[in-house]
Amino acid sequence: MISCRDFVDFLMRYLDRELPAEERADFEQHIADCPPCHVYLAQYEDTVRLEKQICPDPEGELSEEVPEELVAAILAARQRSVRGS
Amino acid sequence: MDMEHREATDGVLSPSDEAKLIDALRAGDGDAYAQLVRRYGGRLLAVTRRLLREEEDARDAVQEAFLSAFKAIDRFEGQARLSTWLHRIAVNAALMKLRSKRRRPETSIEELLPGFIEDGHMADPPQRWREGADTLLARRETREWVRGRIDELPDSHRTVLLLRDIEELDTTKVAELLDLSPGAVKTRLHRARQALRELLDRDLRGKQA
Numbered sequence: 001m002i003s004c005r006d007f008v009d010f011l012m013r014y015l016d017r018e019l020p021a022e023e024r025a026d027f028e029q030h031i032a033d034c035p036p037c038h039v040y041l042a043q044y045e046d047t048v049r050l051e052k053q054i055c056p057d058p059e060g061e062l063s064e065e066v067p068e069e070l071v072a073a074i075l076a077a078r079q080r081s082v083r084g085s
Numbered sequence: 086m087d088m089e090h091r092e093a094t095d096g097v098l099s100p101s102d103e104a105k106l107i108d109a110l111r112a113g114d115g116d117a118y119a120q121l122v123r124r125y126g127g128r129l130l131a132v133t134r135r136l137l138r139e140e141e142d143a144r145d146a147v148q149e150a151f152l153s154a155f156k157a158i159d160r161f162e163g164q165a166r167l168s169t170w171l172h173r174i175a176v177n178a179a180l181m182k183l184r185s186k187r188r189r190p191e192t193s194i195e196e197l198l199p200g201f202i203e204d205g206h207m208a209d210p211p212q213r214w215r216e217g218a219d220t221l222l223a224r225r226e227t228r229e230w231v232r233g234r235i236d237e238l239p240d241s242h243r244t245v246l247l248l249r250d251i252e253e254l255d256t257t258k259v260a261e262l263l264d265l266s267p268g269a270v271k272t273r274l275h276r277a278r279q280a281l282r283e284l285l286d287r288d289l290r291g292k293q294a
Contacts, residue, residue, distance in 0.1 A: 039212070
């Protein structure tokens with residue numbers, strides 16, 4: 001039998017499917033028996049989904065404009081380094 | 086979604102166009118350098134903005150990343166796509182900038198982790214959120230809200246969360262970049278997610294009160 005503390009400690013390993021079969025079964029039994037840990041698991045998974053969406057879709061990011069003054073600064077810095085070398 | 090899959094869908098140059106661009110860069114063609122910066126600069130700026138809180142630092146890191154890439158273009162072997170290679174260089178530049186900044190006072194991660202009573206039960210059992218991730222994700226302001234809460238995490242944990250969950254680098258790569266063991270990266274990622282859950286929970290509980 002595992003405690004809520006063990007549950008929280010090993011939660012990521014459970015979600016990453018890194019727990020051996022026997023421990024996984026204990027873990028799943030705990031989820032079924034313990035409503036607070038059931039809620040905690042759902043919130044942990046929701047948190048991961050929410051944080052992963054702060055990255056906009058890659059296509060959107062690719063088309064994100066780079067400020068023209070930054071382009072100019074980068075190209076000017078390159079010119080300086082080419083001249084200096 | 087892993088980086089390789091991301092590249093297959095993000096409309097980057099075809100391998101042959103990429104090879105032409107690299108040849109032009111190696112030949113010192115000024116237009117090719119401008120094309121590289123315009124094509125990939127926005128994406129790199131998005132990466133450095135996530136890792137660095139200040140816009141000026143994010144722009145500096147992009148500039149440093151491109152200058153490093155220009156110097157190293159002869160050594161680019163084409164095993165990774167150009168966008169992956171530039172992404173890694175930008176992450177490195179942002180981490181160097183982060184290290185050079187004076188650390189600001191930050192919340193201890195311990196304060197954001199669940200507490201337990203002696204028998205191993207949670208000291209403050211979580212209450213179900215009225216709205217799940219799907220509902221929250223449908224709102225435009227959610228992104229800013231989550232982003233703001235990620236920024237409140239201590240840097241040591243925030244960086245791991247961003248590199249693993251957002252930039253989608255694997256544990257080994259993050260361990261190498263941050264000079265940590267893979268086990269330490271996993272522990273920090275788990276703690277960062279728990280701490281973020283706590284910060285989101287405080288807001289959501291407040292709304293439901």
